[in-house]
Amino acid sequence: MFERFTAEARAVVIGAQAEARTLGHTKIGTEHVLLALLGPDVGEAAYVLRGAGLTVEDARARVTALTKGSALGPDDAEALRAIGIDLDAVLARVEQNFGVQAADLEAARQPEPRKWWQLPKGGHIPFSPRAKKVLELSLREAVALRSRELRPEHILLGLLREGEGLAARVMVDAGLNLKVVREDVLAALA
Template identity: 50%
Template sequence: MFERFNEDARQTVVQAQEEARTFGHDYIGTEHLLLALLRRTSSVGGRILVRHGLDHDAAGDMIARLLAGTGQDALDAKALETIGIDLGAVREKVEAAFGPGALDRGPRPRRERPWRFGGHIPFTARAKKVLELSLREALSLKHGYISDGHILLGLMREGQGLAARVLADAGLDFEVLRQDVRTELG
């Protein structure tokens, strides 16, 4: 699939690795792809996002807040709540059985991270899905290549990742954004 990526799409993937390194992450998620698009304001995806009122710093701040302690936990609790699991009740039962703080996370064990020295950082399943969907978007537009605009379309089509959450929280209308990208891609 990567052989179909044009230079802007390739640079977006390279920049996503840099964004992950900046956050100290050992993965490339949808949020890193979004930040990479926003970093490249001369390309289709970045230009359109900025035109719709989202910039790299604002998106980075939103991502940092969402990933901070309560941000990710709140997302997890909400997801569990939608399938009928009350996280508070589970916590109470576990702490009653194993003692207070039994579910508190300790420090993460330090792992070797070869990517700190220039190695490749792996994509999350959701980020891989976005790249797959970017190919589908390119094919649906009858393009023989994948551009960063197609990656933006893939982010919106995937719709569940942190990048989609940031776009929605920023008040961007996916349909309007999608139409602008398609128009610019031709």
């Protein structure tokens, strides 16, 4: 699959790994792909996102806030959210009913970031299932657009098409309209 990736698209994948490592995460999620798409030398994908009003600083701050919101990992909190459980609301309710000591909310909201030596060996951090899906969808987007190569714009289209990961939440929370962003990416590719 990676043989079709342009140098810029490969840089996005490498950048996503670097973002996960910097944030001390053990898996590459959609949020890391989004942060990498906002990086330098990514091409039209970064211009579209920045033009829609999303900066790498804002996105990183939102990712950090969302991933430090509970003692569980971002995938766990996201899975609970998908079935209608707001972990922050549950923790607040526990505090309200049983006192601050019942749930050490401060420790839960600010887990100790992992150090580089605590991350998986071998230099590679694995992709989460959602991030893998984004890469699969980006390839489908490239094929549907009859492109011989996979560019960062196709990765952004895959991210938008997946639409349920932490990256989508960051974009929506930042005020981006995902349908408009998709149209802008398609226009940039045309």
